[in-house]
Structure formats: C-alpha cells, structure tokens
Amino acid sequence: MEVPIGFGSDLATKKVCKLKKALYGASVSLPKSTHEALSHPGWRQAMVDEMAALHSNGTWDLVVLPPGKSTVGCRWVYAIKVGPDGQVDRLKARLVAKGYTQVYGSDYGDTFSPVAKIASVRLLLSMAAMCSWPLYQLDIKNAFLHGDLAEEVYMEQPPGFVAQGESGLVCRLRRSLYGLKQSPRAWFSRFSSVVQEFGMLRSTTDHLVFYHHNSLEQCIYLVVYVDDIVITGSDHDGIQKLKQHLFTHFQTKDLGKLKYFLGIEIAQSSSGVVLSQRKYALDILEETGMLDCKPVDTPMDPNVNLVPGQGEPLGDPGRYRRLVGKLNYLTITRPDISFPVSVVSQFLQSPCNSHWDAVIRILRYIKSTPGQGVLYENRGHTQVVGYTDADWAGSPTDRRSTSGYLFLLEVI
Structure with a gap:
C-alpha cells in the first residue's frame, strides 16, 4: 500500500479522483496478456511510463545480435496499487527479464547479495529511541535499474514496444533489470559505492548498515533493505546532506518520518519507539x-x-x-x-x-x-544485558535440551 500524495485543497483532490476514475474505470483487473493491457488506457499508460523510465536510465542499446550469442526473453508484470481508502491509487507495469533462461558463465556470474538483518534494524530503532534521534525513510524508485552490468547480456525487445522498422534488433543491456539473476548484486554494489563516496563506512557485521562519525562526535546511521532506506543519528545537517547526495545519484522519494518498514508499523514519540x-x-x-x-x-x-x-x-x-x-x-x-x-x-x-x-x-x-x-x-544511558536459560532434557523423543537467550538495553 503506497502513501498517498497530499494535495492543497479538497477541490484538487476531487479533480484527481475524477481523473483516476476516467483513466482506470469503475473496476480494474489484472490483464491476462500484453494485448489486453495495451487496449486499456490505464494499463497502457503504466507501460508507457515504465518504458520512459527505462529509456531515460539508459538501460539498453538496440543492436544486432552478435554471432554465437543468445537472448533472454522478457515479459510484463502488472500490479494494482490501492490507497488507504481502498480505491485504486495507480496502476503499475514492470518489465521483467526471464532470468531463468540465463546461462551461468555466459550471461551471469556471482549473484550473492546481502540482506539487512532484522536484528540490525531493531538495534538502530532502539538506539534512536534511547538517544531521541529522528527516524527518516527514503525509497529508491526502480532500484534494480541503477545497477551496472559487467556481463554481456542481450534481451528481446519488450512485447508491444518493438521499435518500428527495427524488429530484427535486440536489447544490449547496459543496466541491470528486474528478473536478471545478477540484478540484486549489481544494485547493492552501486548503492554501496554511492554511500561510501559520501564518507559512510560499512559495518563489518552487517554489510547493509552504514555509519559516519564526525569530529564533533555526531553520528549518522543508515540501513537499506533492497530499495527501502532508514536513516537516523545525531548529525542533523549531515543527514540532510546525505539525503541530497542520494537524490543526486538516484530517483529517490523522501517519505519523511519513519512509519512503516518491512511490514512493521513504527511510531516514535518523546517516550520512545513502538513497533x-x-x-x-x-x-x-x-x-x-x-x-x-x-x-x-x-x-x-x-x-x-x-x-x-x-x-x-x-x-x-x-x-x-x-x-x-x-x-x-x-x-x-x-x-x-x-x-x-x-x-x-x-x-x-x-x-x-x-x-x-x-x-x-x-x-x-x-x-x-x-x-x-x-x-x-x-x-x-543504557548497557547491554543478556540472559540465557535451558530446560533439562525437555524433548520427550530424544531428551535434548532447548535453550533460549535474550539481550536487552537496560538502564545503567
């Protein structure tokens, strides 16, 4: 569910609602084919918007397929974004490569990409509560499209959008695309480089956590989960500069104060942070x-x-x-x-x-x-306190013990 954009007046809101109703119709369903999608004005516009984003990003060049090379296919994936009022907010179309047809060693190599640990997220939130740091959230639009491809990958032209008079050409991918096996790794590599250019250091225990301490002992912490970013810390000027740095390199949406992250509802007040x-x-x-x-x-x-x-x-x-x-x-x-x-x-x-x-x-x-x-x-001021315990041969089948542990930030 996406956060609706606020408008200046009820009149403006009504105009937008009328525009959406005219574009989407009374009811919208997911199209079963490209032809069906192109025949619907709302879905067609969503596909045109996606193609415009891909072209502005320099995602591919149209070339003749070199001898001995093969192509990967692609397809359209559709989604209906619903607002808090239960009404259709917008229609989204995404072009996805058929990564399952890629050949290891030819179309891709390493694919591993780290994911932020939920323990790291909770730790940052607890630190923000303890120190009364503000929590901010950013969203990177089309994150995977920002990754640079090291491999030589060729893809068929998108269904319904074959260039006129150039049907014999294929797409030589310059940037990563949703569906490619190496896209998550390429995106993480690019994002990590951009953040480190700002002066952030990467955590050795969680590569999706970055931090920066200045000479005034002020700090910035950042955690990223795919395209969702949370920033907190005591260096308020530094946080604003970091945001501008990200805006310069990526199409970024500032969501303001952190309220919803990874399906977790977050509320912050002077008393602390509630999850x-x-x-x-x-x-x-x-x-x-x-x-x-x-x-x-x-x-x-x-x-x-x-x-x-x-x-x-x-x-x-x-x-x-x-x-x-x-x-x-x-x-x-x-x-x-x-x-x-x-x-x-x-x-x-x-x-x-x-x-x-x-x-x-x-x-x-x-x-x-x-x-x-x-x-x-x-x-x-707090300190880390840990507790552990175990039952004694609690399993009725093999008499193995079950152990448990708990770590807290307790007041000193």
Missing part, C-alpha cells in the same frame, strides 16, 4: 478465517507435549508450512509467541492434526492481542 505488526497479524487471521475465533489468554497449552507423528497427517502440509512461516515473521515484534512458533516449526516436514491444533491455538492468542508489540523506551 507492531497489527495489520500483518489481522491479515493472517483473515486469510485463515480466524477473525471471529474465540480468543485465549496463552499462546500454548502447557499440558500438551508435541511429538512427531502425533495424530493423522495433514492433507495439505504446504498450508501448515506457509502459516508457520508467516507466524515466524510476526515474532519480529511479538517475542511472546517466539517459543510456541519455534515448537510448531519442528514439524514442518510431516505435520499432523495435533500440530495444526497448536498453530490454531497461537492464532486464537493473537486474536486477543493483535496490536501487541515492542516498546523501546527513552530511558537515558
């Missing part, structure tokens, strides 16, 4: 038909010991795995369900009815506390 995943939790309940379930006070029944092969095997184990995966992501702001989720995660290979009942119990608990989250308080 929650209320919308995500309610979405899980809705998808599973549990919005109207009877809530319970605890996420797990202490009198039930789960073991492998307990009950009838589930007819659709994939559903169990998907749901447990979503619950695992919810533990980012819900440490109260971390242990129950870790228990039901032990039976992903062959889940049974009893294991499914345990998952349902977690959902019933979430129903009673959908908005519960984590509060990082502004409590002055």
Whole structure:
C-alpha cells in the first residue's frame, strides 16, 4: 500500500479522483496478456511510463545480435496499487527479464547479495529511541535499474514496444533489470559505492548498515533493505546532506518520518519507539478465517507435549508450512509467541492434526492481542544485558535440551 500524495485543497483532490476514475474505470483487473493491457488506457499508460523510465536510465542499446550469442526473453508484470481508502491509487507495469533462461558463465556470474538483518534494524530503532534521534525513510524508485552490468547480456525487445522498422534488433543491456539473476548484486554494489563516496563506512557485521562519525562526535546511521532506506543519528545537517547526495545519484522519494518498514508499523514519540505488526497479524487471521475465533489468554497449552507423528497427517502440509512461516515473521515484534512458533516449526516436514491444533491455538492468542508489540523506551544511558536459560532434557523423543537467550538495553 503506497502513501498517498497530499494535495492543497479538497477541490484538487476531487479533480484527481475524477481523473483516476476516467483513466482506470469503475473496476480494474489484472490483464491476462500484453494485448489486453495495451487496449486499456490505464494499463497502457503504466507501460508507457515504465518504458520512459527505462529509456531515460539508459538501460539498453538496440543492436544486432552478435554471432554465437543468445537472448533472454522478457515479459510484463502488472500490479494494482490501492490507497488507504481502498480505491485504486495507480496502476503499475514492470518489465521483467526471464532470468531463468540465463546461462551461468555466459550471461551471469556471482549473484550473492546481502540482506539487512532484522536484528540490525531493531538495534538502530532502539538506539534512536534511547538517544531521541529522528527516524527518516527514503525509497529508491526502480532500484534494480541503477545497477551496472559487467556481463554481456542481450534481451528481446519488450512485447508491444518493438521499435518500428527495427524488429530484427535486440536489447544490449547496459543496466541491470528486474528478473536478471545478477540484478540484486549489481544494485547493492552501486548503492554501496554511492554511500561510501559520501564518507559512510560499512559495518563489518552487517554489510547493509552504514555509519559516519564526525569530529564533533555526531553520528549518522543508515540501513537499506533492497530499495527501502532508514536513516537516523545525531548529525542533523549531515543527514540532510546525505539525503541530497542520494537524490543526486538516484530517483529517490523522501517519505519523511519513519512509519512503516518491512511490514512493521513504527511510531516514535518523546517516550520512545513502538513497533507492531497489527495489520500483518489481522491479515493472517483473515486469510485463515480466524477473525471471529474465540480468543485465549496463552499462546500454548502447557499440558500438551508435541511429538512427531502425533495424530493423522495433514492433507495439505504446504498450508501448515506457509502459516508457520508467516507466524515466524510476526515474532519480529511479538517475542511472546517466539517459543510456541519455534515448537510448531519442528514439524514442518510431516505435520499432523495435533500440530495444526497448536498453530490454531497461537492464532486464537493473537486474536486477543493483535496490536501487541515492542516498546523501546527513552530511558537515558543504557548497557547491554543478556540472559540465557535451558530446560533439562525437555524433548520427550530424544531428551535434548532447548535453550533460549535474550539481550536487552537496560538502564545503567
């Protein structure tokens, strides 16, 4: 869901709504083919906008395919962006390369690209709360298109947009494109270079975290997750200069104060920073038909010991795995369900009815506390304190112990 752009008056808003209604129609559905998309004014405009962005970025040159070289295909992917009011905000079309046809050693080499650790994100948020630092968010538009390609990659011309009189030519890619195997790596390399040009240093423990300390002992911290950027720190002038540096190199949207990041709702006040995943939790309940379930006070029944092969095997184990995966992501702001989720995660290979009942119990608990989250308080000087514990041969099948740990920033 995208943040709507604010307009100066109700009249301007009404004009924009009328324009959208005329362009999109009363109802919009995803097109099933390029021909269908081109016949709809809204989707056609979205495709034209995407092509304009690709050309302005210098993504490719039209050339004759050299002998012995092959091309990768491409296709259009469509998405309907809905605003907070539930109405269509805009239509988006993205040109995606068919990376699954690439050949290793010819079309691509290394593909590894790091991803920010959620622990790093939480640490920065807790530091911002502790020091009363402002939290800012930026979004890089068409991030993957900014990466430079080291390999020689040729792609077919986009469906529906073959250059007139040049149907025999192909696209020699100069920049990375969504769908290519090396695109994430190329984008990270480019972004890392630009940020380090500003004077930021890269963390040795998390390569997606950058920092800078000036002579006045003021600091800037930046964490990036693909195209979403969070910036915080005490060097307010430096933060503004860093933003301008990014605006110069990338088409960047300043989203203002941090409110929503990776599905996490974030609210900052003088008391600290609150993290929650209320919308995500309610979405899980809705998808599973549990919005109207009877809530319970605890996420797990202490009198039930789960073991492998307990009950009838589930007819659709994939559903169990998907749901447990979503619950695992919810533990980012819900440490109260971390242990129950870790228990039901032990039976992903062959889940049974009893294991499914345990998952349902977690959902019933979430129903009673959908908005519960984590509060990082502004409590002055703190220190890192850790706790650890383990049961004693708690597993009923192999008598292995289960250990756990917790690290906090506590007041000195």
